[in-house]
Amino acid sequence: MNRxxxxxxxxxxxxxxxxxxMQAPKPWQKGVLAKPxxxxxxxxxxxxxxxxxxxxxxxxxxxxxxxxxxCGCN
Amino acid sequence: xxxxxxxxxxxxxxxxxxxxxxxxAGRAPDRRLLDAAxxxxxxxxxxxxxxxxxxxxxxxxxxxxxxxAIEVDAxxxxxxxxxxxxxxxxxxxxxxxxxxxxxxxxxxxxRLPEPSALAALCARIGWRKVDWQPAARRIALxxxxxxxxxxxxxxxxxxxxxxxxxxxxGIGSGYVNLGGDLRVLGxxxxxRGWALGIRHPRTDGTLAGVELKxxxxxxxxxxxxxxxxxxxxxxxxxDPRSGWPVQHWQSVSVIAPVCLAAGALSTVAMLKGPxxxxxxxxxxxxxxxxxxxxxxxxxxx
Amino acid sequence: MPAAPVSPNPASDWxxxxxxxxxxxxxxxxxxxxxxxxxAPEHALLQFKTEHYQDSQxxxxxxxxxxxxxxxxxxxxxxxxxxxxxxxxxxSGASPRSYSSTSGASRVHEKRFSGDAELTWYADRxxxxxxxxxxxxxxxxSNSVSGDAVFAADDNxxxxxxxxxxxxxSINPTNDIVENEHRxxxxxxxxxxxALSANDLLxxxxxxxxxxxxxxxxxKLFDNRPRRxxxxxxSLRWNHHIGGLGATLRSSxxxxxxxxxxxxxxxxxxxxxxxxxxxxxxxxxxxxxxxAARFYVDPPADGSPFPQLxxxxxxxxxxxxxxxxxxxxxxxxxWHLSEHWSTDLRAEYYQAxxxxxxxxxxxxxxxxxxxxxxxxxxxYRF
Numbered sequence: 001m002n003r004x005x006x007x008x009x010x011x012x013x014x015x016x017x018x019x020x021x022m023q024a025p026k027p028w029q030k031g032v033l034a035k036p037x038x039x040x041x042x043x044x045x046x047x048x049x050x051x052x053x054x055x056x057x058x059x060x061x062x063x064x065x066x067x068x069x070x071c072g073c074n
Numbered sequence: 075x076x077x078x079x080x081x082x083x084x085x086x087x088x089x090x091x092x093x094x095x096x097x098x099a100g101r102a103p104d105r106r107l108l109d110a111a112x113x114x115x116x117x118x119x120x121x122x123x124x125x126x127x128x129x130x131x132x133x134x135x136x137x138x139x140x141x142x143a144i145e146v147d148a149x150x151x152x153x154x155x156x157x158x159x160x161x162x163x164x165x166x167x168x169x170x171x172x173x174x175x176x177x178x179x180x181x182x183x184x185r186l187p188e189p190s191a192l193a194a195l196c197a198r199i200g201w202r203k204v205d206w207q208p209a210a211r212r213i214a215l216x217x218x219x220x221x222x223x224x225x226x227x228x229x230x231x232x233x234x235x236x237x238x239x240x241x242x243x244g245i246g247s248g249y250v251n252l253g254g255d256l257r258v259l260g261x262x263x264x265x266r267g268w269a270l271g272i273r274h275p276r277t278d279g280t281l282a283g284v285e286l287k288x289x290x291x292x293x294x295x296x297x298x299x300x301x302x303x304x305x306x307x308x309x310x311x312x313d314p315r316s317g318w319p320v321q322h323w324q325s326v327s328v329i330a331p332v333c334l335a336a337g338a339l340s341t342v343a344m345l346k347g348p349x350x351x352x353x354x355x356x357x358x359x360x361x362x363x364x365x366x367x368x369x370x371x372x373x374x375x
Numbered sequence: 376m377p378a379a380p381v382s383p384n385p386a387s388d389w390x391x392x393x394x395x396x397x398x399x400x401x402x403x404x405x406x407x408x409x410x411x412x413x414x415a416p417e418h419a420l421l422q423f424k425t426e427h428y429q430d431s432q433x434x435x436x437x438x439x440x441x442x443x444x445x446x447x448x449x450x451x452x453x454x455x456x457x458x459x460x461x462x463x464x465x466x467s468g469a470s471p472r473s474y475s476s477t478s479g480a481s482r483v484h485e486k487r488f489s490g491d492a493e494l495t496w497y498a499d500r501x502x503x504x505x506x507x508x509x510x511x512x513x514x515x516x517s518n519s520v521s522g523d524a525v526f527a528a529d530d531n532x533x534x535x536x537x538x539x540x541x542x543x544x545s546i547n548p549t550n551d552i553v554e555n556e557h558r559x560x561x562x563x564x565x566x567x568x569x570a571l572s573a574n575d576l577l578x579x580x581x582x583x584x585x586x587x588x589x590x591x592x593x594x595k596l597f598d599n600r601p602r603r604x605x606x607x608x609x610s611l612r613w614n615h616h617i618g619g620l621g622a623t624l625r626s627s628x629x630x631x632x633x634x635x636x637x638x639x640x641x642x643x644x645x646x647x648x649x650x651x652x653x654x655x656x657x658x659x660x661x662x663x664x665x666x667a668a669r670f671y672v673d674p675p676a677d678g679s680p681f682p683q684l685x686x687x688x689x690x691x692x693x694x695x696x697x698x699x700x701x702x703x704x705x706x707x708x709x710w711h712l713s714e715h716w717s718t719d720l721r722a723e724y725y726q727a728x729x730x731x732x733x734x735x736x737x738x739x740x741x742x743x744x745x746x747x748x749x750x751x752x753x754x755y756r757f
Contacts, residue, residue, distance in 0.1 A: 022572035024532045032260075032574055032616045034246060037623040037647040037655075040568060040578050040612060044460060045424040045446045046707075046721065049750060053428065057727070057744070059665055059695050060631035060639040062582050063608035066523065066540040066562045067506050068491065072515030081652035100652065104714060152400045159396040234403040241404075244417070263652060265618035287618075332404065335397035342393070357391030 081263065082248075083108075089115045090229045092253030098240060099247040100263050107243040111236040115252065118232040121150075122224040124173075131222055139218030143205065151211045153224065153231065158208075160338050161201045164353075167345040168338060171215075172199045172314035173223025179319075181301045181310065192317035199314050230292060230337030233257045237333075249286075250333075254293060257333040261287040273297075275324035275364050282362060284375060286329070292336035294344045295325030311344050322347035324364040328354065329375070335359075415497040416456050420448040422754035430746035438468040459492035487512045500527040508542075517544040519560075532570040536580075539563050548593035556589035566610075574616040582608040591691070597672065597684060598691045606633035623647040636669035637696070638734060653712070659705040659723075666735025668696035673738050697738040700731030715757055721750040 025033065032038060048068070055061045056073035082099045085108045094115055096108055123129045127136075134144045146154065160168045178187040178195050198219045205214040215222065224231075233252040237259055240248065246260040249268050261267055267285035274281040275295045284291065296309035296319070308319045326343040330336035339357055343350040351373065354361045360374030397403065428440035442464040449457045466485045493506035503524045510517040519542030527534040544558040566580030585605045592598045610629040617624065625645040632638050645659040670689035672682050684690050705723035712718065726745040729738045 022575060024530070025570050025573040032246075032618070033570055033576055035616070035623070037625065038576055038614050038616055040576070040614070043422075043424075043719075043752070044448075044458070045422060045444050045462075045752065046750060048444070048460065048462065049424070049426050049442065049748075050723075053725075053746075053748060054663075057695060057725075057746075058639070058663060058701070059633075059635070059637045059668065060606075060608075060629070060641065060663075062562060062564070062584055062606070063610040063629040063631060063641075064580065064612070064627070066538040066564050066582070067493075067519065067521030068508055068540075070515075070517035070519065070542050070544045070558065070560060071487070071489070071510050072512045072517075072544075072546070073487075149402070156396050156400055160393060163392050163396070231400075231403075238402055238404060261618065263621060263649065265616075265621040330391075330394050330397070332394075332397050334400065334403060335391075335394040338397065339391075339393055357393055359391055359394065 087112050090119055090232060090252055095251040097248045098245045103245060107240060111239040114235050114239050115232045118228060118235060122228045124223060131224055134213055134215065135221045138215035138220045143212040143214040145212050151208065154206055154213060155208055158206060164342040168342050169199060169201050169314040170222050170224065170226060171201055171204060171220055172312065173225060174198055174221045175312045175317050178317060181299045184301055186303060196317045226341060227334055227338055229253060230255050230333040233333040255333050255337055257290040258286045258288050272327050272362065289329055289331050290333035290336040291327060291329050292333055292340050293325055293327040294340040313345060320344050320347060322366060326350060326361060326363040329360045415454060416448055416450045418756050419450060420754060420756050422446040422752060424750060424752035426748055426750045428746060428748040432742045432744055438466060441465045454497050456495045461490040463488050485512060501525060514548050515546055517542055534568045537565045546589055550593060552593045553589060558586060558588035558590060560584060560586040576614045578612040580610045592693055595693055597682065598693060599689055600691055601689055604634055606631060621649050637665055639665035653710060655709040657707040661703040664700040664733040665698060667698040667737055671696040694741055697741055698732050698735030699727050699729045700733055701725060701727035702731060715755055718753045723748050
């Protein structure tokens with residue numbers, strides 16, 4: 001369990017630290033953020049396929065969204 | 075429209091008394107989108123043309139001194155508000171009623187105007203004599219013979235609007251060039267900026283280059299319309315207070331987030347003369363200027 | 376003529392009054408681009424994708440899955456969009472097994488159909504989605520509904536999202552171990568997405584899920600799991616654009632914990648690299664590690680056929696509840712044929728071993744497990 005918290009805190013601290021050094025973009029600087037690969041969304045069917053595979057082979061599920069429903073594979 | 079091997083597509087057309095260029099890169103652009111951007115440039119050109127009797131500018135000018143206030147659309151109201159703010163922030167140097175001074179100057183004649191003629195024109199200039207009611211969106215020129223002229227920023231506004239049309243259509247890479255006023259849509263597909271040149275004010279060559287990933291670059295110079303008399307350059311950028319051309323800078327280039335701001339700042343800087351560096355510093359924009367001796371002065375460039 | 380070496384820094388604050396006056400005019404900047412917030416889609420999308428999956432353990436060929444699917448996204452005016460998908464999968468091969476060796480593994484050949492539809496409404500700075508989904512197998516039916524909402528801040532640099540879902544599953548296994556059993560799950564998630572810079576987008580989310588009902592595997596011997604399972608997740612996603620290369624690094628991390636006593640960590644990296652105007656390559660790496668469920672029982676090491684368990688004790692021999700770690704390597708190639716058509720191919724190789732684990736203990740003798748999957752898709756945008 002200790003290791004779990006070490007990982008979490010390290011990542012959170014890294015994210016927070018990098019956030020301080022960066023400057024929020026102005027509206028005219030959002031061209032890059034509008035690129036499809038920069039959005040949090042992705043290829044819906046690819047996400048569905050991969051999620052289905054991983055939740056049926058591993059004990060964990062969820063974390064990035066809700067919905068989609070259950071499956072007898074779990 | 076022509077496409078090159080590296081995926082850059084350029085469309086050229088004549089507009090705003092010069093050459094217009096739309097350059098986009100990335101995934102195959104839609105021809106209709108480029109046409110829509112070109113149509114937007116032409117729409118603005120016609121809407122604010124002094125030569126079209128039915129344009130909003132012509133209707134306002136026709137009512138000068140009549141006591142009749144003309145109601146304007148929201149877009150024109152926005153531009154008038156911008157002109158009002160620019161007038162205040164430039165200490166009256168940027169004045170959209172100063173266009174009539176061009177009647178005193180014939181740059182093809184090779185002759186200087188009569189001081190009395192210029193004085194008469196200057197008397198009809200003055201944004202303070204314009205009754206602009208932003209809330210009611212009504213405008214009246216209070217004295218006969220007064221004229222509004224959107225030529226001071228119409229081209230820059232059109233460049234921004236064309237860019238907005240392309241961006242709204244999903245184009246994230248490319249630029250719009252309206253007769254030397256440039257607005258960048260976004261970096262090249264490989265992430266690098268667009269290498270943009272600044273014209274040398276005395277030769278046909280390039281004075282300097284700058285790489286821009288976003289924002290706009292505009293240049294005002296004394297080389298667009300001018301005459302040289304007895305070793306002195308008399309150009310089309312006229313001081314509304316005296317009616318005489320600016321003398322201090324050969325050209326001023328400014329980078330700003332939108333072309334409208336870059337163009338307005340470069341014009342005001344030309345009018346500010348020796349005070350331009352302080353003015354531009356207060357506006358917090360990168361700039362590059364060529365002084366009367368041909369030396370380059372720059373900040374942030 | 377070479378470009379000036381010093382490039383102006385557009386990231387500096389432009390707070391000059393003339394600049395602000397120009398920026399206050401409407402229509403000069405394209406409609407504020409979505410950084411964190413969602414905006415209504417401008418194009419419709421139709422996509423067909425199919426997956427071929429095959430897994431194995433040493434010396435054993437096991438499950439094979441063929442999974443064709445359709446996805447559609449249709450903008451309905453300025454504020455509304457409808458999307459939906461249909462997935463059909465056929466599973467064939469030997470049934471999953473818990474032991475490293477067992478005689479008499481039965482053959483399976485199962486079909487599953489699942490479909491979902493979502494209606495999303497986009498307002499100025501927020502969007503609201505409602506969706507329904509159904510998954511159907513001959514012995515397992517799941518129905519679910521969910522709703523989510525995204526609210527963006529005025530500068531569109533920060534957005535908050537919330538989501539809720541409920542599902543009701545019916546279980547009627549062919550071996551009649553149980554009959555007409557049910558499982559009900561409620562889940563919720565909340566998160567914040569923030570544009571840290573012109574090149575960085577970060578998302579933090581926390582999720583909670585509670586299930587009750589029949590949660591055991593009816594086809595596994597000695598599978599007797601608690602009838603309630605609550606779980607929580609924390610997740611972090613960071614997308615970073617590297618301008619010089621035109622590439623985007625997409626990374627994510629998730630921690631999971633549940634009342635079965637399982638902890639897990641998942642880390643994933645994707646490198647999206649456009650190699651030309653039409654080609655994009657995306658290699659990916661995923662690492663997963665979990666600890667064992669409290670009631671997980673290793674297959675007996677002494678060779679006895681069945682583990683010794685007290686009557687009524689919770690237990691499971693399902694290796695998915697054991698402590699293990701797994702690596703997955705993937706490669707995706709996208710080909711944008713034209714403005715309308717694009718196609719993609721993705722291959723993934725996955726290997727799980729008890730020795731790959733970073734947390735947890737036990738199960739040293741569990742057989743390695745691996746699969747590969749290949750996805751092929753073609754989509755039409757209009």
